[in-house]
Amino acid sequence: MLALALLPGALRAQKLGPWVPDLGNGTYKNPVLYADYSDPDVVRVGSDYYLTSSSFNSAPGLQILHSRDLVNWTIIGAVFGQQLPAARYALPQHGNGVWAPAIRYHRGQFYIYYPDPDLGLFVTRATNPAGPWSTPMCLKEAKGWIDPCPLWDEDGRAYLVHAFAGSRAGFKSVLAVSRMSPDGLQLLGDEVLVFDGHARHPTIEGPKFYKRHGYYYIFAPGGGVSTGWQTVLRAKNVFGPYEDKIVLAQGKSSVNGPHQGTWVDTPDGRQDWFLHFQDQGAYGRVVHLQPMTWKNDWPVIGSDADGDGVGEPVLTYCKPAVPGRPQPLAIPTTSDEFTASALGLQWQWHANPQPEWAFPTGPLGFLRLNAVPLPADYHNLWQVPNLLLQKLPAAEFTVTTKLTFTSRFEGERLGLLIMGLDYAALTLTYQGEKLQLAQAVCKNADQLGPETASAPAADLPLGQPVYLRVAVQAGAKCQFSYSLDGRSFRPVGTEFAAREGKWIGSKVGLFCTRPGKTNDGGTADIDWFRVE
Numbered sequence: 001m002l003a004l005a006l007l008p009g010a011l012r013a014q015k016l017g018p019w020v021p022d023l024g025n026g027t028y029k030n031p032v033l034y035a036d037y038s039d040p041d042v043v044r045v046g047s048d049y050y051l052t053s054s055s056f057n058s059a060p061g062l063q064i065l066h067s068r069d070l071v072n073w074t075i076i077g078a079v080f081g082q083q084l085p086a087a088r089y090a091l092p093q094h095g096n097g098v099w100a101p102a103i104r105y106h107r108g109q110f111y112i113y114y115p116d117p118d119l120g121l122f123v124t125r126a127t128n129p130a131g132p133w134s135t136p137m138c139l140k141e142a143k144g145w146i147d148p149c150p151l152w153d154e155d156g157r158a159y160l161v162h163a164f165a166g167s168r169a170g171f172k173s174v175l176a177v178s179r180m181s182p183d184g185l186q187l188l189g190d191e192v193l194v195f196d197g198h199a200r201h202p203t204i205e206g207p208k209f210y211k212r213h214g215y216y217y218i219f220a221p222g223g224g225v226s227t228g229w230q231t232v233l234r235a236k237n238v239f240g241p242y243e244d245k246i247v248l249a250q251g252k253s254s255v256n257g258p259h260q261g262t263w264v265d266t267p268d269g270r271q272d273w274f275l276h277f278q279d280q281g282a283y284g285r286v287v288h289l290q291p292m293t294w295k296n297d298w299p300v301i302g303s304d305a306d307g308d309g310v311g312e313p314v315l316t317y318c319k320p321a322v323p324g325r326p327q328p329l330a331i332p333t334t335s336d337e338f339t340a341s342a343l344g345l346q347w348q349w350h351a352n353p354q355p356e357w358a359f360p361t362g363p364l365g366f367l368r369l370n371a372v373p374l375p376a377d378y379h380n381l382w383q384v385p386n387l388l389l390q391k392l393p394a395a396e397f398t399v400t401t402k403l404t405f406t407s408r409f410e411g412e413r414l415g416l417l418i419m420g421l422d423y424a425a426l427t428l429t430y431q432g433e434k435l436q437l438a439q440a441v442c443k444n445a446d447q448l449g450p451e452t453a454s455a456p457a458a459d460l461p462l463g464q465p466v467y468l469r470v471a472v473q474a475g476a477k478c479q480f481s482y483s484l485d486g487r488s489f490r491p492v493g494t495e496f497a498a499r500e501g502k503w504i505g506s507k508v509g510l511f512c513t514r515p516g517k518t519n520d521g522g523t524a525d526i527d528w529f530r531v532e
Contacts, residue, residue, distance in 0.1 A: 017331045018532065019394035021071050022319070024329070028071045028289065029316045030255075032275075035332065035391040036284020036505035037065070039100035039206060040275055041149075042262045043110070047323060049264060050129045051275070051287075052079075052103045052112060056504055057093040058348035058389075059083050062101060062112060064129050065332065069322050070264070070273055070289055072330035075345040077130035079112060082352045084136060089352045091375075092385055094446065095502035099165075100206050100260070102149035103129075111184055113139070115146040117165045123185060140178075140187055144169025150184055151209035151216070151238075158182050159238055161194075161218055163205040173197045173204050175220060177239055194233075194240045197222055201231045201244065206260040213297055218242065221259030226279040230259040232299055248276070248290065248301040251312035255288065258313045263292065263299065266320055273320055274301045278313075282420060282476035282498040283392050284505020291317055334393045334531035338367040343388075347509070350419075351385035358388065366528075371412045371514035371521040381423060381511065382445040389419055389509035392472065392498075393531055399508055400469045401529045402486065405435060406462060407522035411515040414524045416468040418478050420506035421446050424496035426468050426480040427453070428460065430522065435460040439480055439493025446502065457492040458482070465527070472498070476506060 019034040033040075037053040044050075049070055055061035060078035067073045083089040083097055101114035110126045112133070120141040126133040139148075139160075148162040158180040166172035175195040179188040197204030201222030210217040218233040230248035235241060248258050261276030272292040277285035290302045290313060302311030336344040341362040349357070359368040372386045381387065405414045407430035415425035422443050428435045437458040442451040460466060467483040476498035481489040498506040512524045 016329055017334060017393060018397035020329055020331055022329050023316070026319055027316055028319050030288040030314065031278065031286040032071050032289045033065075033073055033287035033332070034283070034394050035286060037063075037287050037391075038277060038285040038504065039147075039260055040262060040277060040287050041100070041102045041208065042070075042264050042275055043103045043105050044264045044267070045105045045110075047267050050103060050110070052101050054100050054503070055098045055348070056095060056502070057083070057089060057097040057351060058504075059089065059352050060345075060348060061098050062114065062124075062133075063345065063348075064131075066129070067330075068324075068327045070275070070320050072327045073332055074330050075332045077345065079124055079126075079131070079133040080136065086352055090354075090385065092351045092383065094382070100147040102147075102208065104150055106150075106152050106184065111150065113148040113150055113160070115148060115162070117144060117146050117168050119143075121145055121148045121160075121162065137185065139185070147206045149207055149209045150180065151211060152182075152184075153211065153238070156182055158184055159209065160187065161207045161209045163207055163220070165205075173202050175204060175207050175218065175233075192239045194218075194235075195220075195242050195244070197231070197244075203228070204231060208262055210263060215297055217299075219261075219263060219299075222246075223259070224257070225285075226257045228257045228259045230261070230274075230276065230301060234297070245298055246310050247299050248274070248311045248313070251310070253312045253315075255313035255315075258288065258290075258302070261287075266322055268321075268323065271321055272299070274299070280505070282500050282506045283395065284500065288313055289317075290314060332393070334390065336367075336529045337365065338526060338528060339363065339365050343367070346390045347388055348390065349385065350387035350389065353386075357386045367526040369414070369510065369512040369524040369526060371407070371409075371414075371512050371523065373517045373521075374513050374515055379448040380442045380445050380451045381417070381419065381425075382442075382448065384511065384513065386513070387417065387419060387509060387511045389417070389507035392476070392505055392508060395474050396472060398469060398471045398532050399529070400467060400532070401510070402465060402467050402527040404463060404465050404525045404527070405430075405522065406525070407435065408520060409514060409516075409518060409522065412513070412522040414512045415440065415510065416470055416480070416508075417511055418470060418472075418496065418498050418506055418508055420499040420501045422497075422499040424478060424480070424493070424498075425511070426470065426482065426492055428466070430462075433462075435462060437466075437482060437492065439496075441493070441496060454493045457490070460484075470508065472508075
């Protein structure tokens with residue numbers, strides 16, 4: 001980062017990654033995180049901001065990001081490496097697991113509250129947001145209770161607001177508040193229904209709890225993921241009655257469904273900001289940053305040109321005014337040279353990882369993937385846990401990886417993968433003592449649709465390095481290619497339109513499998529994985 005700080009702004013951005021929100025002139029462009037950090041929540045502690053988001057079935061889960069200006073973000077850790085219960089999440093649980101979390105700071109400790117919609121509400125704590133975090137503790141066993149957020153009041157009392165998932169609870173569009181022990185680890189008494197959004201704010205969920213100027217505020221999105229708006233509720237009593245007001249909507253902007261996020265201020269308290277997501281289909285729910293002001297004790301978010309109190313999203317704006325030197329340009333890491341003793345923080349497995357799936361080699365400079373046996377009822381990769389994936393980082397980018405596949409048994413397969421409800425991969429399959437290179441495509445993978453393969457594009461000898469590439473263009477249109485020298489690439493297969501996963505965006509990464517259980521198996525050595 002020090003070297004990048006010495007380069008001109010445009011060149012720094014070019015070297016940093018395919019999407020850099022900091023424009024280098026005191027302004028930024030949205031989204032500030034062009035990646036699937038769904039249901040974001042942020043807390044400021046001193047001059048530092050920390051963000052977490054839904055991670056669903058992926059592990060490590062509950063990734064933690066850090067920034068000092070709300071524009072330049074880096075990944076600093078994750079809450080857990082294995083999602084609990086471990087046996088349940090040893091296999092992919094698409095759309096389940098960690099839903100919308102809340103991160104807060106209270107009396108020297110960071111708290112994260114999150115729901116598992118099938119199991120209940122959980123809490124975990126840490127003194128350092130980079131970790132380690134405590135083993136998540138179940139605060140409330142309940143089916144369909146979602147999106148918890150705490151509030152510690154000035155008198156020392158604590159409360160928790162949450163929503164309900166209709167798919168599990170059998171009802172939705174209402175919010176409830178519970179009393180909570182001052183240490184935040186126990187709910188006290190019965191829940192109180194504080195708001196019913198059926199009439200004006202259907203599917204109200206994702207509440208965030210605040211207090212300002214004697215008002216209790218609940219920021220909550222309504223109207224659905226891709227088409228909704230940001231609602232704010234306020235009351236003088238924590239249990240209501242709450243007034244409601246829409247404070248951010250798409251309006252005439254190009255940003256659909258701007259909602260579900262978090263209010264933070266600058267260290268001097270002079271500026272207020274709101275971070276929210278926008279559903280971009282295959283790219284997932286990307287994160288925008290909006291200026292925020294107050295009018296008659298109601299927040300106004302974004303640009304309110306007509307003065308009606310309902311803002312519209314901005315695409316560019318002046319960066320938050322923060323003390324000290326400007327933060328260097330930064331984005332969440334994507335590329336990996338595999339020279340560390342651990343996987344990069346950008347990587348997540350499709351389920352709880354097992355120790356035999358992969359081995360970093362540190363200074364040797366490669367990642368060893370073992371060919372893992374496929375599930376007994378295998379239909380397609382939707383069922384496979386050992387998919388090593390990361391979020392798509394921009395609307396347009398190219399991934400290239402250099403690897404060597406040393407296969408030992410027929411049917412072993414290695415691939416560069418674009419994963420979602422539909423998926424496609426550039427695969428190397430060991431057949432007839434050769435590696436057959438082809439494109440695999442699966443439509444409706446979630447419905448266990450069949451995978452089809454193109455005619456082999458090439459037969460490659462074992463043990464020879466090969467370069468696999470996927471170029472992603474606007475609209476998430478993907479084209480695979482390969483090279484034997486890293487310079488001249490040949491296309492393989494047809495263009496593939498990436499598709500979102502279950503409540504997540506499409507992902508890109510690697511897999512290595514074998515068709516049956518043996519006392520040995522093939523290996524893939526991944527030299528590097530570069531995103532440009």
